[in-house]
Amino acid sequence: MTKTKIRREIAARKKSFQGLELLSELIVKKFQDLELFQQAKTVGAYMPLSDEPDIHPLFDLPGKRFFIPAFDEAFGVYRMAELTENLKPGKFGILEPVEPVWAGNLDLILVPGTAFDRGGNRLGRGGGFYDRILAEHSGAVPIGLCFDFQLVDFLPAEPHDRPAAWIVTESQVLEVCEER
Secondary structure, three states: OOHHHHHHHHHHHHHHOOOHHHHHHHHHHHHHHOHHHHHOOEEEOOOOOOOOOOOHHHHHOOOOEEEEEEEEOOOOEEEEEEOOOOEEEOOOOOEEEOOOOEOOOOOEEEEOOOEEEOOOOEEOOOOOHHHHHHHHOOOOEEEEEOOHHHEEOOOOOOOOOOOOOEEEOOOOEEEOOOOO
């Protein structure tokens, strides 16, 4: 199946699901219970769209610094910037810091996706933004957050695609690869 067909299939599944808020709460709880997260100090995250797991509750946790994608005008790419209260709609209407402070080393990076397979391969929205962010922060552990219905048996992967080392859904935590 092509990436386009998979995106369409997952979009149809999302439309049939009710209660994504409750499922998001379960995903956040499972993620918070991970020792990896408990030990992390710097966490790359995302500003969730309405069809992605809502991770906003994480942002209020003490002892963590969160970073979200922001467009770097100087280089024409997305980079991770420290999450602040002063946000503006970015290039695609997604909130990002008004005055970005770019991330150094990150312990973890949470990545949303249209779909994931059990090998950690991720299908995004098609822009390669997270692949570039994960490449820039190769020392960070990539963790995919998704709903159960977004897990598929197989995803086509390109050489530049960056897989997740862990996947967290509302019902399971999958360590798909220790070394990435």
